[in-house]
Amino acid sequence: MFDKLKNAFTKFQEAILTKTIQEEDITEALSTLELNLLESEVAIEVIDFIKFELKNKFTGIRVERKTNMKELMLNQLKEILLRILDGYQDKTLYDIIKDSSSIPYTILFLGINGTGKTTTIAKVAYFLKQRGLSSVLAAGDTYRAGAIEQLDIHAQNLNIKLLKQKYGADPAAVAKDAKMYAIQHKLQTVLIDTAGRMQTSHNLMDELAKIKKVALPNMTIFVGDALAGNDLLTQAREFQEKVGFDAFILTKVDADVKGGSIINASFSSKKPILFLGTGQKYDDLVPFNPYWVIDRLLS
Numbered sequence: 190m191f192d193k194l195k196n197a198f199t200k201f202q203e204a205i206l207t208k209t210i211q212e213e214d215i216t217e218a219l220s221t222l223e224l225n226l227l228e229s230e231v232a233i234e235v236i237d238f239i240k241f242e243l244k245n246k247f248t249g250i251r252v253e254r255k256t257n258m259k260e261l262m263l264n265q266l267k268e269i270l271l272r273i274l275d276g277y278q279d280k281t282l283y284d285i286i287k288d289s290s291s292i293p294y295t296i297l298f299l300g301i302n303g304t305g306k307t308t309t310i311a312k313v314a315y316f317l318k319q320r321g322l323s324s325v326l327a328a329g330d331t332y333r334a335g336a337i338e339q340l341d342i343h344a345q346n347l348n349i350k351l352l353k354q355k356y357g358a359d360p361a362a363v364a365k366d367a368k369m370y371a372i373q374h375k376l377q378t379v380l381i382d383t384a385g386r387m388q389t390s391h392n393l394m395d396e397l398a399k400i401k402k403v404a405l406p407n408m409t410i411f412v413g414d415a416l417a418g419n420d421l422l423t424q425a426r427e428f429q430e431k432v433g434f435d436a437f438i439l440t441k442v443d444a445d446v447k448g449g450s451i452i453n454a455s456f457s458s459k460k461p462i463l464f465l466g467t468g469q470k471y472d473d474l475v476p477f478n479p480y481w482v483i484d485r486l487l488s
Contacts, residue, residue: 302385327367
């Protein structure tokens with residue numbers, strides 16, 4: 190009864206209570222977002238991806254007129270960032286090692302000069318030791334003056350064995366010796382340092398590939414500088430192409446007021462971030478939590 194009339198009233202109510210979002214409705218918001226992301230040193234291709242996803246999500250959908258569009262877009266932006274920052278958020282490096290059947294579990298560390306790679310290795314060793322996992326360190330940076338001594342000091346401070354040779358020695362041989370030592374002494378992890386490489390140095394990148402072939406690591410970690418901004422994306426892609434890696438550790442996050450590098454790192458290689466370095470102390474290594482990062486990026 191009265192179906193047509195009821196239908197007419199229903200459509201009228203829908204018309205005044207809902208609206209279809211047009212592309213021009215979100216253009217200004219997307220432009221503002223783009224500027225803010227650029228200021229945070231998020232790479233342009235990452236920004237384009239985020240804008241494309243938001244535009245696809247909202248253009249043409251119907252929402253109630255009283256809907257808070259800012260809140261709606263913010264929630265969707267969180268979902269997109271969470272997809273970009275996908276990783277081992279529910280599984281720490283400790284869990285990964287404990288769940289592995291490989292003994293010793295071998296980790297190879299890569300990165301360019303100046304990222305804090307050697308100190309980061311010591312932090313990882315401390316992190317594992319605090320959780321009952323034994324380690325041996327391999328001084329595979331046989332080129333940079335002071336690199337062996339730097340790692341040696343860390344090893345002494347942490348009371349962890351260091352395998353080393355003279356400067357100029359074959360770093361692949363150092364890595365192999367450390368792995369044999371771990372097997373003989375029933376140590377659970379091997380942490381291998383390497384010389385910092387600029388991503389444009391093909392000969393040095395080839396040597397890293399050789400170390401990886403000899404050491405046969407269970408995991409290869411790229412140590413990146415959070416202050417590198419857009420350049421981190423290029424670095425990560427070159428290392429991924431020439432050597433390959435499984436996860437990130439980002440250093441100097443405590444000094445990074447922009448945050449773009451974290452997004453660039455995940456987007457560029459589709460690899461998870463394991464830790465964020467937040468200082469110089471051994472316990473200044475925070476297991477990565479994408480929700481923590483997103484809350485601070487969007488606060």
